[in-house]
Amino acid sequence: MKAFRDELNALVGTGERWGWIFRCPALPGQSPLRQYPPQASNADYLRQYESWRAKVIADEKRSQQAYEHVPLLWPSGPISRQAMISVFGGTAPGVKALLATLGSSLLGMQQVTIINLADSHAADPLIQLAELCGMPAQVDAIS
Numbered sequence: 001m002k003a004f005r006d007e008l009n010a011l012v013g014t015g016e017r018w019g020w021i022f023r024c025p026a027l028p029g030q031s032p033l034r035q036y037p038p039q040a041s042n043a044d045y046l047r048q049y050e051s052w053r054a055k056v057i058a059d060e061k062r063s064q065q066a067y068e069h070v071p072l073l074w075p076s077g078p079i080s081r082q083a084m085i086s087v088f089g090g091t092a093p094g095v096k097a098l099l100a101t102l103g104s105s106l107l108g109m110q111q112v113t114i115i116n117l118a119d120s121h122a123a124d125p126l127i128q129l130a131e132l133c134g135m136p137a138q139v140d141a142i143s
Contacts, residue, residue, distance in 0.1 A: 028067045031059040092120040100125045107135060 033056045038048035087098060099114065103126040106112050114123045123139075130137040 026067075028060070028063040031056045031063065033059055092118075092122060095120070095122040096125050099123055100129065104129055107133070 033052070036052075038045060038052050042048055085102060087095060090098070095118075099122055103112050103114070103123075107126075107130060112126070114126070116122055127137045127139065
Protein backbone atom coordinates (compact mmCIF):
# COMPACT_ATOMS: atom_id res chain seq x y z
CA MET A 1 0.00 0.00 0.00
CA LYS A 2 2.80 2.43 0.90
CA ALA A 3 4.63 1.77 -2.38
CA PHE A 4 1.46 2.45 -4.37
CA ARG A 5 0.83 5.65 -2.38
CA ASP A 6 4.41 6.80 -3.06
CA GLU A 7 3.97 6.13 -6.79
CA LEU A 8 0.68 8.02 -6.80
CA ASN A 9 2.30 10.94 -4.98
CA ALA A 10 5.12 10.96 -7.53
CA LEU A 11 2.55 10.97 -10.34
CA VAL A 12 0.37 13.85 -9.13
CA GLY A 13 2.59 15.40 -6.48
CA THR A 14 1.43 18.28 -4.37
CA GLY A 15 2.13 20.94 -6.96
CA GLU A 16 -0.17 22.85 -9.20
CA ARG A 17 -1.74 21.14 -12.18
CA TRP A 18 -3.88 23.10 -14.63
CA GLY A 19 -5.10 25.57 -12.00
CA TRP A 20 -5.87 22.89 -9.40
CA ILE A 21 -3.83 21.86 -6.40
CA PHE A 22 -3.71 18.36 -4.94
CA ARG A 23 -3.60 18.17 -1.15
CA CYS A 24 -1.87 14.98 -0.11
CA PRO A 25 -2.37 13.75 3.44
CA ALA A 26 0.41 14.74 5.83
CA LEU A 27 3.03 12.10 6.44
CA PRO A 28 3.02 10.72 9.96
CA GLY A 29 5.90 11.96 12.05
CA GLN A 30 6.97 12.32 15.59
CA SER A 31 4.31 12.98 18.18
CA PRO A 32 4.08 16.54 19.52
CA LEU A 33 3.98 14.90 22.98
CA ARG A 34 7.75 14.35 22.61
CA GLN A 35 8.23 18.04 23.39
CA TYR A 36 6.81 17.66 26.90
CA PRO A 37 8.77 15.01 28.80
CA PRO A 38 8.35 14.83 32.57
CA GLN A 39 10.62 17.01 34.66
CA ALA A 40 13.68 15.25 36.11
CA SER A 41 13.10 16.91 39.50
CA ASN A 42 9.99 14.82 40.21
CA ALA A 43 10.31 12.19 42.93
CA ASP A 44 8.49 9.59 40.85
CA TYR A 45 10.35 10.38 37.62
CA LEU A 46 10.82 6.80 36.36
CA ARG A 47 7.08 6.00 36.52
CA GLN A 48 6.17 9.33 34.90
CA TYR A 49 8.80 8.82 32.20
CA GLU A 50 7.49 5.34 31.33
CA SER A 51 3.91 6.66 31.22
CA TRP A 52 4.97 9.58 28.98
CA ARG A 53 6.96 7.26 26.70
CA ALA A 54 3.99 4.88 26.33
CA LYS A 55 1.72 7.82 25.39
CA VAL A 56 4.22 9.04 22.78
CA ILE A 57 4.56 5.58 21.21
CA ALA A 58 0.76 5.09 21.20
CA ASP A 59 0.22 8.53 19.60
CA GLU A 60 2.78 7.85 16.87
CA LYS A 61 1.29 4.41 16.21
CA ARG A 62 -2.21 5.96 15.94
CA SER A 63 -0.86 8.55 13.51
CA GLN A 64 0.80 5.88 11.36
CA GLN A 65 -2.36 3.74 11.28
CA ALA A 66 -4.51 6.75 10.40
CA TYR A 67 -2.17 7.59 7.51
CA GLU A 68 -2.23 4.02 6.21
CA HIS A 69 -6.05 4.07 6.10
CA VAL A 70 -6.44 7.45 4.40
CA PRO A 71 -8.30 7.02 1.10
CA LEU A 72 -6.01 7.00 -1.91
CA LEU A 73 -8.00 9.79 -3.53
CA TRP A 74 -7.59 12.97 -1.54
CA PRO A 75 -9.29 16.31 -2.09
CA SER A 76 -8.22 18.77 -4.68
CA GLY A 77 -9.48 22.22 -5.33
CA PRO A 78 -8.94 25.33 -7.40
CA ILE A 79 -5.85 27.36 -6.56
CA SER A 80 -7.80 30.62 -6.37
CA ARG A 81 -11.39 31.37 -5.51
CA GLN A 82 -11.79 33.10 -8.87
CA ALA A 83 -11.20 29.89 -10.82
CA MET A 84 -13.24 29.34 -13.95
CA ILE A 85 -13.63 25.98 -15.56
CA SER A 86 -14.73 26.02 -19.17
CA VAL A 87 -16.18 22.81 -20.58
CA PHE A 88 -16.84 22.35 -24.28
CA GLY A 89 -18.35 19.34 -25.97
CA GLY A 90 -19.10 15.97 -24.46
CA THR A 91 -22.34 14.13 -24.00
CA ALA A 92 -25.14 15.39 -21.76
CA PRO A 93 -24.63 12.57 -19.20
CA GLY A 94 -20.88 13.22 -19.19
CA VAL A 95 -21.31 16.95 -18.60
CA LYS A 96 -23.82 16.24 -15.82
CA ALA A 97 -21.35 13.88 -14.15
CA LEU A 98 -18.52 16.41 -14.50
CA LEU A 99 -20.59 19.23 -13.01
CA ALA A 100 -21.80 17.05 -10.15
CA THR A 101 -18.26 15.92 -9.34
CA LEU A 102 -16.48 19.27 -9.58
CA GLY A 103 -19.43 21.30 -8.37
CA SER A 104 -19.98 19.25 -5.22
CA SER A 105 -16.34 19.81 -4.24
CA LEU A 106 -16.68 23.54 -4.84
CA LEU A 107 -20.04 23.95 -3.08
CA GLY A 108 -18.46 23.53 0.32
CA MET A 109 -15.87 26.23 -0.36
CA GLN A 110 -17.73 28.93 -2.25
CA GLN A 111 -20.69 29.92 -4.33
CA VAL A 112 -20.84 28.18 -7.68
CA THR A 113 -22.14 29.89 -10.81
CA ILE A 114 -22.85 27.75 -13.86
CA ILE A 115 -23.55 29.26 -17.24
CA ASN A 116 -25.05 26.63 -19.49
CA LEU A 117 -25.21 27.57 -23.17
CA ALA A 118 -26.53 24.17 -24.25
CA ASP A 119 -30.11 22.95 -24.44
CA SER A 120 -29.57 20.23 -21.85
CA HIS A 121 -30.24 20.67 -18.15
CA ALA A 122 -26.68 19.71 -17.23
CA ALA A 123 -26.70 21.43 -13.84
CA ASP A 124 -29.88 19.73 -12.58
CA PRO A 125 -28.09 17.04 -10.50
CA LEU A 126 -25.88 19.67 -8.86
CA ILE A 127 -28.88 21.90 -8.15
CA GLN A 128 -30.71 18.97 -6.56
CA LEU A 129 -27.64 18.16 -4.46
CA ALA A 130 -27.36 21.77 -3.26
CA GLU A 131 -31.04 21.81 -2.31
CA LEU A 132 -30.73 18.48 -0.47
CA CYS A 133 -27.87 19.98 1.55
CA GLY A 134 -29.90 23.06 2.39
CA MET A 135 -27.93 25.42 0.16
CA PRO A 136 -29.83 28.01 -1.81
CA ALA A 137 -29.96 27.40 -5.56
CA GLN A 138 -31.17 29.91 -8.09
CA VAL A 139 -31.86 29.11 -11.71
CA ASP A 140 -32.26 31.93 -14.19
CA ALA A 141 -33.14 31.31 -17.83
CA ILE A 142 -32.14 33.73 -20.54
CA SER A 143 -34.51 33.64 -23.47
